[in-house]
Amino acid sequence: xxxxxxxxxxxxxxxxxxxxxxxxxxxxxxxxxxxxxxxxxxxxxxxxxxxxxxxxxxxxxxxxxxxxxxxxxxxxxxxxxxxxxxxxxxxxxxxxxxxxxxxxxxxxxxxxxxxxxxxxxxxxxxxxxxxxxxxxxxxxxxxxxxxxxxxxxxxxxxxxxxxxxxxxxxxxxxxxxxxxxxxxxxxxxxxxxxxxxxxxxxxxxxxxxxxxxxxxxxxxxxxxxxxxxxxxxxxxxxxxxxxxxxxxxxxxxxxxxxxxxxxxxxxxxxxxxxxxxxxxxxxxxxxxxxxxxxxxxxxxxxxxxxxxxxxxxxxxxxxxxxxxxxxxxxxxxxxxxxxxxxxxxxxxxxxxxxxxxxxxxxxxxxxxxxxxxxxxxxxxxxxxxxxxxxxxxxxxxxxxxxxxxxxxxxxxxxxx
Amino acid sequence: xxxxxxxxxxxxxxxxxxxxxxxxxxxxxxxxxxxxxxxxxxxxxxxxxxxxxxxxxxxxxxxxxxxxxxxxxxxxxxxxxxxxxxxxxxxxxxxxxxxxxxxxxxxxxxxxxxxxxxxxxxxxxxxxxxxxxxxxxxxxxxxxxxxxxxxxxxxxxxxxxxxxxxxxxxxxxxxxxxxxxxxxxxxxxxxxxxxxxxxxxxxxxxxxxxxxxxxxxxxxxxxxxxxxxxxxxxxxxxxxxxxxxxxxxxxxxxxxxxxxxxxxxxxxxxxxxxxxxxxxxxxxxxxxxxxxxxxxxxxxxxxxxxxxxxxxxxx
Numbered sequence: 001x002x003x004x005x006x007x008x009x010x011x012x013x014x015x016x017x018x019x020x021x022x023x024x025x026x027x028x029x030x031x032x033x034x035x036x037x038x039x040x041x042x043x044x045x046x047x048x049x050x051x052x053x054x055x056x057x058x059x060x061x062x063x064x065x066x067x068x069x070x071x072x073x074x075x076x077x078x079x080x081x082x083x084x085x086x087x088x089x090x091x092x093x094x095x096x097x098x099x100x101x102x103x104x105x106x107x108x109x110x111x112x113x114x115x116x117x118x119x120x121x122x123x124x125x126x127x128x129x130x131x132x133x134x135x136x137x138x139x140x141x142x143x144x145x146x147x148x149x150x151x152x153x154x155x156x157x158x159x160x161x162x163x164x165x166x167x168x169x170x171x172x173x174x175x176x177x178x179x180x181x182x183x184x185x186x187x188x189x190x191x192x193x194x195x196x197x198x199x200x201x202x203x204x205x206x207x208x209x210x211x212x213x214x215x216x217x218x219x220x221x222x223x224x225x226x227x228x229x230x231x232x233x234x235x236x237x238x239x240x241x242x243x244x245x246x247x248x249x250x251x252x253x254x255x256x257x258x259x260x261x262x263x264x265x266x267x268x269x270x271x272x273x274x275x276x277x278x279x280x281x282x283x284x285x286x287x288x289x290x291x292x293x294x295x296x297x298x299x300x301x302x303x304x305x306x307x308x309x310x311x312x313x314x315x316x317x318x319x320x321x322x323x324x325x326x327x328x329x330x331x332x333x334x335x336x337x338x339x340x341x342x343x344x345x346x347x348x349x350x351x352x353x354x355x356x357x358x359x360x361x362x363x364x365x366x367x368x369x370x371x372x373x374x375x376x377x378x379x380x381x382x383x384x385x386x387x388x389x390x391x392x393x394x395x396x397x398x399x400x401x402x403x404x405x406x407x408x409x410x411x412x413x414x415x416x
Numbered sequence: 417x418x419x420x421x422x423x424x425x426x427x428x429x430x431x432x433x434x435x436x437x438x439x440x441x442x443x444x445x446x447x448x449x450x451x452x453x454x455x456x457x458x459x460x461x462x463x464x465x466x467x468x469x470x471x472x473x474x475x476x477x478x479x480x481x482x483x484x485x486x487x488x489x490x491x492x493x494x495x496x497x498x499x500x501x502x503x504x505x506x507x508x509x510x511x512x513x514x515x516x517x518x519x520x521x522x523x524x525x526x527x528x529x530x531x532x533x534x535x536x537x538x539x540x541x542x543x544x545x546x547x548x549x550x551x552x553x554x555x556x557x558x559x560x561x562x563x564x565x566x567x568x569x570x571x572x573x574x575x576x577x578x579x580x581x582x583x584x585x586x587x588x589x590x591x592x593x594x595x596x597x598x599x600x601x602x603x604x605x606x607x608x609x610x611x612x613x614x615x616x617x618x619x620x621x622x623x624x625x626x627x628x629x630x631x632x633x634x635x636x637x638x639x640x641x642x643x644x645x646x647x648x649x650x651x652x653x654x655x656x657x658x659x660x661x662x663x664x665x666x667x668x669x670x671x672x673x674x675x676x677x678x679x680x681x682x683x684x685x686x687x688x689x690x691x692x693x694x695x696x697x698x699x700x701x702x703x704x705x706x707x708x709x710x711x712x713x714x715x716x717x718x719x720x721x722x723x724x725x726x727x728x729x730x731x
Contacts, residue, residue: 079485080483080484080485081485083484083485083486084485084486099482099483099484100484102482102484103482103484103486103488105484105486183570191680191681192678192680242589242592243569243588243589243592243593244589244592244593244681246680246681246682247589247591247592247593247677247680247681248592256570261570379483380483380698380699383483383697383698384698386697387680387682387683387694387697387698388504388682388683390680390681390682391681391682391684394681395682400682403503415482
């Protein structure tokens with residue numbers, strides 16, 4: 001009954017949107033849907049977008065920009081509803097794009113970006129936006145993952161150097177536990193929020209990952225199974241991490257670290273600010289692998305994409321993207337301390353001295369590896385991993401990963 | 417939309433009957449529709465709000481819909497096949513049955529006792545009766561979220577309390593694994609079901625005339641005998657209503673589980689309702705198939721129950 005009510009509410013919300021879009025029949029209204037990166041009213045993304053829209057409208061007479069900012073939990077569902085109702089936005093900024101390419105909903109990047117803007121994009125990110133050699137996804141922001149550690153806790157436990165290998169990490173965790181230096185020696189958040197991220201960071205350390213070089217899924221490869229067997233034996237069973245990693249979300253882990261209750265964890269740039277706010281004296285090093293630190297860490301990018309049937313004219317969309325990417329990119333990256341995807345913004349952030357804390361993350365960025373973002377089936381597979389992947393650390397990894405592998409193969413066959 | 421009332425059937429029939437040679441067949445029009453024009457709005461509403469969604473639901477379960485939301489054509493019975501082949505489907509079904517049976521039976525038993533209590537005269541009865549409404553008046557989602565935080569591993573007040581009282585020796589992650597999450601969620605489900613059930617039974621108790629009890633007393637029946645042979649049989653209609661409504665409510669219950677564990681880890685604490693919702697993230701068609709199965713199960717459940725209870729009555 002509750003879901004019925006929710007569906008009804010969504011349907012009503014949709015019809016309201018439908019009413020709005022009637023006004024952009026002239027193609028001069030650009031409808032932008034974007035995710036909210038803020039965690040409080042003062043840094044909500046709608047402030048950024050309002051600013052962009054106002055300046056763009058002032059500089060380009062006759063155009064109107066409608067921005068709808070939606071929080072991360074709801075954006076995918078709401079966009080899905082918009083697409084089903086045939087009320088697509090002109091521009092969408094969210095976490096993935098390839099599923100929309102499979103349904104042929106998007107403009108090619110070349111169609112909506114001027115050559116000048118396209119040249120600004122950092123090549124590795126632009127490539128990650130390609131499906132079968134054609135770029136559709138336009139990178140928006142990026143981040144790379146590193147190991148964060150609490151200096152005080154490690155010192156109290158008698159660990160002099162932050163770990164570089166799995167064994168050193170387990171050893172450090174053991175010391176933290178025996179000295180009671182922290183509630184949770186290593187935070188392993190394999191809950192639905194970011195299972196696919198934490199999983200890949202560990203699997204990369206054992207030469208594993210989601211796909212092989214040819215792009216075939218290898219979710220239950222021996223290396224990946226071994227990774228989870230190691231995690232289960234060395235961290236979960238001895239109680240060196242959360243008792244139920246599969247139901248612990250990343251936000252819990254981050255909050256615990258910021259509260260000084262966690263010794264070590266894998267994190268991304270926004271943890272820097274959280275740690276500072278919590279007055280935690282933290283350090284960062286590359287993520288430990290089985291034999292040594294990861295050569296290429298996990299890189300994550302969020303995406304901008306342009307819909308063919310959004311209603312606005314293509315020229316206007318192009319103008320808006322050029323304006324945003326050339327003039328307003330840095331402002332967004334600095335607002336959230338996230339990493340840029342354009343060369344000029346990267347150069348500025350590396351040299352203007354305001355982002356010393358991001359230095360170690362910039363260093364590992366160029367070699368970063370991505371999820372199989374260009375595979376139209378990835379979004380389904382990622383959602384499946386989020387739902388059940390975490391259980392690989394507590395149940396039998398072979399059967400959990402094997403089940404996911406089967407689902408991945410089916411999903412990959414479905415989109416072909 | 418006219419303000420003029422339609423002619424009453426009797427009047428128009430008589431009027432025409434006087435002139436026309438075939439009075440019966442001329443009595444058609446509004447008159448022959450009987451009460452239809454008056455109940456038509458309701459029927460329309462039911463068609464739009466109940467029948468049409470069911471039709472759409474069944475239709476969706478036979479469609480192939482991409483994750484982006486585009487219909488890619490018919491899927492035949494593929495989605496049902498995929499659903500039944502899910503490795504967690506079996507255990508989700510079993511847990512749904514356990515969840516429903518445990519919550520409904522515990523609720524009914526506790527409510528019987530509570531209703532009996534509230535039927536007695538004691539000082540402060542009015543206030544305690546009001547207090548019982550509280551869990552009912554509060555939103556179920558709110559209650560569930562409240563319990564979730566009270567059970568939180570690091571900051572939860574229940575954890576701290578049990579720790580201080582020495583019931584447990586280190587703080588537990590109650591909702592993190594299914595073995596402890598299920599009992600807690602069942603407790604919350606019972607907690608929110610009690611008020612309605614108790615009031616239903618209380619209303620039933622108050623319909624039992626006092627002279628029946630008087631007669632029982634005169635015949636020398638003891639309290640337990642009176643309860644079993646007088647109260648319980650006469651409470652039957654109220655009891656049945658309570659059971660049927662609770663069965664449907666608990667079976668369909670979503671907010672408690674969703675707020676407390678989101679059905680996780682994996683699908684370990686999912687009922688079919690939560691399972692359906694989680695399938696939606698990856699395959700809308702399969703999720704619709706689960707909904708159809710859910711719908712069928714509720715209908716069957718109610719039919720079986722009504723049949724059984726009527727059979728008892730005739731006995």
